[in-house]
Amino acid sequence: MxxxxxxxxxxxxxxxxxxxxxxxxxxxxxxxxxxxxxxxxxxxxxxxxxxxxxxxxxxxxxxxxxxxxxxxxxxxxxxxxxxxxxxxxxxxxxxxxxxxxxxxxxxxxxxxxxxxxxxxxxxxxxxxxxxxxxxxxxxxxxxxxxxxxxxxxIDFSLAGLYIQIVKKKTLHDGSTGIPTPEAYAQIVPDENRPSVLQLISQPLGEWKNILHNDFQPYAAKKYPEIGEIIQKMYDSGAHYAAMTGSGSACFGLYIQKPENHFPGNEYFVYEGFIES
Structure with missing residues (x-):
């Protein structure tokens, strides 16, 4: 099986x-x-x-x-x-x-x-x-x-976009990821804002300024390499890039395959066009 x-x-x-x-x-x-x-x-x-x-x-x-x-x-x-x-x-x-x-x-x-x-x-x-x-x-x-x-x-699709997922294999302090309890401990909850469904209904090009992961600011502050990955994605033409979950992997969404390079000995990389 x-x-x-x-x-x-x-x-x-x-x-x-x-x-x-x-x-x-x-x-x-x-x-x-x-x-x-x-x-x-x-x-x-x-x-x-x-x-x-x-x-x-x-x-x-x-x-x-x-x-x-x-x-x-x-x-x-x-x-x-x-x-x-x-x-x-x-x-x-x-x-x-x-x-x-x-x-x-x-x-x-x-x-x-x-x-x-x-x-x-x-x-x-x-x-x-x-x-x-x-x-x-x-x-x-x-x-x-x-x-x-x-x-x-929900009726929502990213089909046709190119996705790149990148994770630094070892962060600068020797860890391989961010413990979820640690990440939650840094969060100030906020329920007075537009819903995620409202935000993803906006054009993809606007997501950078409106669609946020609450864990990302703390993670990028403690581990600058996370912010560097996201910035490299934007510099390579990503229409949207962010950390996923409580980290530490990041993803970028592109119209076409980007011309960037994350060395395989330092980074895990998955990429390809989204089919559905």
Whole structure:
């Protein structure tokens, strides 16, 4: 059983308010991109997650693919599986790779056991794993609110644009990304502003001045290389460039392929025309 979990980018990310449960209410448009991992499940006597093309060492109990299997196992007595996960989506990037992997694991488990689970129940299972997991049950643009677990389909497309996603492999302090709790701690919530849906309805050329990621100012201040990536994208003709999620990957949207270069030994780079 083989699935190809996809990444996402955030078009705008507004932190609206802090909730009584300690989480934050957000508003963002999540947009799927064709950057994908691959996840295969094989019958086994013992459940394990084997990582390929990754130097990460994640304890089994903390791996979201394992958590997805454990959730299905506990609820539906699912048999053991050996998961092989080929990582192409970088971690600690704001691209949703781990969440997407987990949702693919849920889908695989459902198919392996031939379970009759409703869309609503799959949504609840995904939300139990992580706030942004429900988005990955579908492959379309969605408005995301709540703590990231309330989604709604929207009629919106970036098809035909060229996207470039860039992440510095190691930041100047030796870290590989920005911890989400640290990023949230720097935010001053603001709910008195136009909605992200209103903003993305404006021409692409205006987004630079109106469509913002609330995490970006802090991230770019602490890690100037993030701001430098975004500026390089604009200098290369991007109509819009921003950090995605809480970082540290950035993306640029172009009319045509840019003539810039990010050395592969220092940067992760994904690029191509958006097909849908």
């Amino acid at each position: 083989l699935h190809f979990p996809h990444a996402k980018i955030n078009l705008g990310l507004h932190v609206l308010r802090k909730r009584e449960d300690g989480f934050h209410d957000i508003e963002s448009v999540f947009y799927p991109v064709a950057l994908r991992d691959s996840l295969e499940a094989l019958p086994s006597n013992e459940t394990k997650v084997i990582l390929h093309q990754s130097d990460e060492e994640i304890p089994l109990q903390k791996n979201l693919v394992y958590k997805a299997w454990k959730l299905m196992h506990d609820k539906y007595n699912l048999p053991a599986q050996e998961f092989h996960l080929v990582k192409r989506i970088p971690s600690q990037a704001g691209l949703g790779g781990a969440s997407s992997d987990a949702v693919s694991a849920l889908k695989i488990c459902k198919e392996v056991a031939r379970l009759d689970i409703s869309d609503m129940d799959m949504f609840a299972l995904a939300a139990e794993i992580g706030s942004d997991c429900p988005f990955f049950l579908n492959s379309s643009a969605q408005i995301v609110t709540g703590r990231g677990d309330v989604t709604g389909d």
